[in-house]
Amino acid sequence: MNSLVKTCAVIQGASSGIGLALVHELLGSNDTQLVIATCRNPNSNSELKSLMQVYGQRLKVLSLNPTLESSAVSLAKVLSEQPTSIELLVNCTGLLHNSKLHPEKKLDDINIENLIELFRVNSISPMIVIKHLRKFLLLDGRSVIVNLSARVGSISDNRLGGWYGYRSSKAALNQLTKTLSIELKRSLPLNICVAMHPGTVDTQLSKPFQSGIPKNKIFTSKKAARQILSVTSKLEPEDNGSFFAWDGSKIPW
Numbered sequence: 001m002n003s004l005v006k007t008c009a010v011i012q013g014a015s016s017g018i019g020l021a022l023v024h025e026l027l028g029s030n031d032t033q034l035v036i037a038t039c040r041n042p043n044s045n046s047e048l049k050s051l052m053q054v055y056g057q058r059l060k061v062l063s064l065n066p067t068l069e070s071s072a073v074s075l076a077k078v079l080s081e082q083p084t085s086i087e088l089l090v091n092c093t094g095l096l097h098n099s100k101l102h103p104e105k106k107l108d109d110i111n112i113e114n115l116i117e118l119f120r121v122n123s124i125s126p127m128i129v130i131k132h133l134r135k136f137l138l139l140d141g142r143s144v145i146v147n148l149s150a151r152v153g154s155i156s157d158n159r160l161g162g163w164y165g166y167r168s169s170k171a172a173l174n175q176l177t178k179t180l181s182i183e184l185k186r187s188l189p190l191n192i193c194v195a196m197h198p199g200t201v202d203t204q205l206s207k208p209f210q211s212g213i214p215k216n217k218i219f220t221s222k223k224a225a226r227q228i229l230s231v232t233s234k235l236e237p238e239d240n241g242s243f244f245a246w247d248g249s250k251i252p253w
Helices: 019-028 046-058 069-080 114-138 164-187 221-233
Strands: 006-012 036-040 057-062 084-091 142-148 191-198 244-245
Touching: 006 019, 006 114, 006 142, 006 191, 019 036, 019 046, 019 191, 019 221, 036 046, 046 057, 069 114, 084 164, 114 164, 164 191, 191 221
Parallel strands: 006 036, 006 084, 036 057, 084 142, 142 191, 191 244
Antiparallel strands: none
16 A cells, blocks of 8 residues: 555544544554544534644544535545545444434324434435545455444344334445445455444433433443444454444344
8 A cells, every 4th residue: 555545444423422432442542543533513522622632643523414415525525635545434423312303102203304314314324425435445455334223223123113213214224234335345345344233322312211221231432432343343354244233243134
C-alpha cells in the first residue's frame, strides 16, 4: 500500500453512546492510524472536541447526516482530498423512540409516518453511507463493515411480538447487509460485511425499556464497544454476510 495512504476506521454516529465509546477504544489502541468520527453537528460535541485536542491528527470529526444522501456525497468528497483507505466502518445510528415515536404494543399503534422514519434511519441510512464510502474500502487487504442491528430483528427468534417498526426495520437492515456482503465479495474478496447485535446497552435508546432486565445483562457503552471490536477482530472470510451477537455467537435470521 502507498505509504501516503492512511488506513482508518470510520465510526458513523459517533456523537454519543456506542459510537462515541468506539472512538475512545480505537484511539486508545495503537492499531488504528486514523479514526474518522461522524455526527450531524461536530461543532456542538464537546467530548469529540476534547478528544481532538488529546489525539491531534489521529482523529477527524466530520459532519454527516446519514439520512440525507447529499450529506454522504459531501463526506466522500472530503475523504477524497487526502488518500484514505477504510479498514473498518461501523454504522451505529439507530432509532427506537423519540418524542413522537414509541414502540408499538399492538397493531392499532402502527403509524405510517413512524414506520417510514424507522426504516429511513435504521435500514436505509447505513446503506447510503456504504454506497458513497465503498470506494475507500481496502482493495488489497482485509476490511470490515459492521452494521449495528438488534436481536429483535431476528424473525425466527421473535417470540413476544410487538415493536413492529423497530423489529421490521432491523430485519430489513439484516437483509440489506446480507445482500451487500454478496455484492462486495465479488470485487473485494477480503471484505467482511456483518450485522451485529451489541446487547442491551445503557444508552438513551434503551433507557425506557431496561426494567426487568438483569443488571448484569445491561452493558455500559464502553463494554459494548470493547465487545464489538473483539468480535470484529476475530472475523474470518467465511463469516461474511452473518448476523452476530456481542459475544461472537451467531443469531438466526
